[in-house]
Amino acid sequence: MNLPVHTEGLTKRYGPLTAVDDLHLTVHPGEVYGFLGPNGAGKTTTLRMLLGLVRPTAGTVRLLGRPPGAGRLTGVxxxxxxxxxxxxxxxxxxxxxxxxxxxxxxxRVALVLDLVDLTDRAGDRYAGYSLGMKQRLGVAAALLKDPRLLILDEPTNGLDPAGMADMRMLIRRLGAGGCTVLVSSHLLGEVEQVCDRVGVISRGRLIAEGSVAELRGTAGLRVLADPLDEAAARVRTLVGAERVRVVDGGLELAVEPERAAWLNAELVGAGLAVRELRPRERDLEQVFFDLIEKGTADVA
Amino acid sequence: MSRSFRAELVKLVRRPATWLLLAITLVLAVTFTYVFPYASIAGGTSGPNTDRTLPMLLPDRLVGNSLGGLPVFLGSIVLILGVLTVGGEYGWGTWKTVLSQGPSRLEVYAGKLLALAAAALAVVLAVFVVGAVSSVLIALAEGQSVHWPAAGDLLTGLGAGWLIATMWAMLGAVLAVALRSVALPVGLGLVWMLAVQNLLAAIAAPLLDWVAQAQKGLPGPNAGSLAAALGAPGDTPGVAATVGGGQAALVVAAYLVAFAVVGGVLLRRRDIG
Structure with a gap:
C-alpha cells in the first residue's frame, strides 16, 4: 500500500540544534491527520522536509509511496x-x-478560487489582500493540482471565526472526499474538530500519536457528595484507592462512566448525599500540556 | 522546463520594475550616446568628449554606439534585473510556493535563466532600435545621408550585445542565489561594476603589472574589449581593447556559463528557508 506520508528516522540538525529528531511518521490514506505541537517544536521543519524544501540530515521520506526525486510532488x-x-x-x-x-x-484556477470563496476579489492585486484573503489564496494554490495528499501548515492563521469554521469544513469535506490531509496546528480545538488522528511533536520528537479519544485517555467520573471525607473513604473501598483523587471539593474517579449508576446506588445506600455524578473527560488542552511537559522532561 | 520558462516570462513581463529598468536603460542609452554628444557638437562647446564628431553619431556607427554602454552602465541595469528575477523569490518567500507545485529547483532556475536571456535580448534590441531612431534623427537634422551597417555587422553586434547583457544578468542571478536576498546582491554587484572595475582599470592596472594581466581575465574588461572590437567609442567608460574581440567573446561566454552553473549548484544544495 502506498502510504500518503511515511517517514523513517527523519532528522534535521542545524549545527548543535536538533530541530527534528528521529521522526517516524505515518499518515494513512483518507485520514485527516493533525500534527500538533507548540511553536518551535519542529512542525514546519518536518513539513518542509516532506516537500523537499529542506534536506534531512538523516532518515527517509516517502510521499504517496514515492521517494525523493522528480515527480515526487505529483498529487501533493x-x-x-x-x-x-x-x-x-x-x-x-x-x-x-x-x-x-x-x-x-x-x-482549475476558477474552480479553486470558488472553493475558497475568493472569486469576487480574484482580480485585485495580492498586495491589497487582507491576511485572511492571503491565507485563502494559499489554500487555493494548494488545491490547484486536485491533490490526493494535502499538507497544510497552520491553515487558519489570520482567519476570522467564520473563516476558521469554513476552513475546518473544507478540510473535513476534502477528507470525506478521499483526500488525505496532514494539517499542522497549535490550536487544539481546531485539531480536535477536524482530525481523525493526531501526532504530538515536542522538541523535534513525536511524543504521542493516536485518535483524539485515545490521547485523552480513559474517561472517568466526577462525584460531589456529602460529607466528602466519608464519600471518599467509601469510594476508595469500592473502586480502589489508587483510582480516586480529591480535586476542587469533589472526587475524580478513574473508572468507566458506565459504572455511574452502580456507584450512585452504593453511595446513596451508604447514607451519603450525592449532589452530582457525571462523566469526566480529560480536556485535550490538559492532555497536550501534560504530554509536552513529559516530553520536555524526557529530553532533559 | 518550458512550463517554468513560460511562468517566468509572465512574471517578468507583468512586473512593473522590469519596465522601469528598461525605460532607464533606454533613456541612459539615448542621453549619453546621442543627446549629450550631439548637444556638444550642435552648440560648438568643448569638453572631454570633443573627439565625438558628427560622423560618430550617424546610423552607420549604430553597432558600436549601441554596445558602448553594456560593459558598465547598461550592464549594471541588466545585473539588477537578474537579481530581481531570482532574488525576488527570496524576498517574497515564494520559492516554497513555486516548488510546492512540483517543479524541481533546477527546472525553475533554468526557466528563470532562459527568461533572463530573452529579456537581455529584448533590452539589446530596444537599445539598437532607439539608437537607430536617434541616429536617423541626427542625420536628418544635419542633412546627412543615412547609411546603415551591413546586416552581418548588425547581427554580430546584436549577438555580442546579447552575450554581454546575458552575462551580467547571470551575475545578478548567481549573486541573488548566493546571498539569498535582493538588496545586498544589487549593492555588491553595483559596487563591483561601477567602482571596483573602474578603480582596477584606472589606478591599479597602470601601477601593477599583475593587475594589468589579471584584467585580461575579468568579465568587465572582456565585455569592454568585445564592445571595442565592434566599434564602441573608446572614450566610453569600460570600453577598452584590453584583449582581442575573439578572446573577449569566449571569456564573456565562459563567465555566462560559469555564473549560471554556480547559481544552479548553490540553489540545488541549499535548504529553501
Missing part, C-alpha cells in the same frame, strides 16, 4: 508557513502562474 498540494505570492499580480494571475508550474489547466 501544500501550504507551508503562511501564504507567499507575487504582490504585483492579482490573486487570479498568481494562481495562473502557479498553474503553469504545476502543469494544470486554467479551468
Amino acid at each position: 498540494g501544500a501550504l507551508i508557513e503562511g501564504p507567499a505570492f507575487y504582490p504585483y499580480l492579482s490573486g487570479r494571475d498568481n494562481l495562473a502562474v502557479l498553474a503553469r508550474y504545476a502543469g494544470v489547466g486554467a479551468d
Whole structure:
C-alpha cells in the first residue's frame, strides 16, 4: 500500500540544534491527520522536509509511496508557513502562474478560487489582500493540482471565526472526499474538530500519536457528595484507592462512566448525599500540556 | 522546463520594475550616446568628449554606439534585473510556493535563466532600435545621408550585445542565489561594476603589472574589449581593447556559463528557508 506520508528516522540538525529528531511518521490514506505541537517544536521543519524544501540530515521520506526525486510532488498540494505570492499580480494571475508550474489547466484556477470563496476579489492585486484573503489564496494554490495528499501548515492563521469554521469544513469535506490531509496546528480545538488522528511533536520528537479519544485517555467520573471525607473513604473501598483523587471539593474517579449508576446506588445506600455524578473527560488542552511537559522532561 | 520558462516570462513581463529598468536603460542609452554628444557638437562647446564628431553619431556607427554602454552602465541595469528575477523569490518567500507545485529547483532556475536571456535580448534590441531612431534623427537634422551597417555587422553586434547583457544578468542571478536576498546582491554587484572595475582599470592596472594581466581575465574588461572590437567609442567608460574581440567573446561566454552553473549548484544544495 502506498502510504500518503511515511517517514523513517527523519532528522534535521542545524549545527548543535536538533530541530527534528528521529521522526517516524505515518499518515494513512483518507485520514485527516493533525500534527500538533507548540511553536518551535519542529512542525514546519518536518513539513518542509516532506516537500523537499529542506534536506534531512538523516532518515527517509516517502510521499504517496514515492521517494525523493522528480515527480515526487505529483498529487501533493501544500501550504507551508503562511501564504507567499507575487504582490504585483492579482490573486487570479498568481494562481495562473502557479498553474503553469504545476502543469494544470486554467479551468482549475476558477474552480479553486470558488472553493475558497475568493472569486469576487480574484482580480485585485495580492498586495491589497487582507491576511485572511492571503491565507485563502494559499489554500487555493494548494488545491490547484486536485491533490490526493494535502499538507497544510497552520491553515487558519489570520482567519476570522467564520473563516476558521469554513476552513475546518473544507478540510473535513476534502477528507470525506478521499483526500488525505496532514494539517499542522497549535490550536487544539481546531485539531480536535477536524482530525481523525493526531501526532504530538515536542522538541523535534513525536511524543504521542493516536485518535483524539485515545490521547485523552480513559474517561472517568466526577462525584460531589456529602460529607466528602466519608464519600471518599467509601469510594476508595469500592473502586480502589489508587483510582480516586480529591480535586476542587469533589472526587475524580478513574473508572468507566458506565459504572455511574452502580456507584450512585452504593453511595446513596451508604447514607451519603450525592449532589452530582457525571462523566469526566480529560480536556485535550490538559492532555497536550501534560504530554509536552513529559516530553520536555524526557529530553532533559 | 518550458512550463517554468513560460511562468517566468509572465512574471517578468507583468512586473512593473522590469519596465522601469528598461525605460532607464533606454533613456541612459539615448542621453549619453546621442543627446549629450550631439548637444556638444550642435552648440560648438568643448569638453572631454570633443573627439565625438558628427560622423560618430550617424546610423552607420549604430553597432558600436549601441554596445558602448553594456560593459558598465547598461550592464549594471541588466545585473539588477537578474537579481530581481531570482532574488525576488527570496524576498517574497515564494520559492516554497513555486516548488510546492512540483517543479524541481533546477527546472525553475533554468526557466528563470532562459527568461533572463530573452529579456537581455529584448533590452539589446530596444537599445539598437532607439539608437537607430536617434541616429536617423541626427542625420536628418544635419542633412546627412543615412547609411546603415551591413546586416552581418548588425547581427554580430546584436549577438555580442546579447552575450554581454546575458552575462551580467547571470551575475545578478548567481549573486541573488548566493546571498539569498535582493538588496545586498544589487549593492555588491553595483559596487563591483561601477567602482571596483573602474578603480582596477584606472589606478591599479597602470601601477601593477599583475593587475594589468589579471584584467585580461575579468568579465568587465572582456565585455569592454568585445564592445571595442565592434566599434564602441573608446572614450566610453569600460570600453577598452584590453584583449582581442575573439578572446573577449569566449571569456564573456565562459563567465555566462560559469555564473549560471554556480547559481544552479548553490540553489540545488541549499535548504529553501
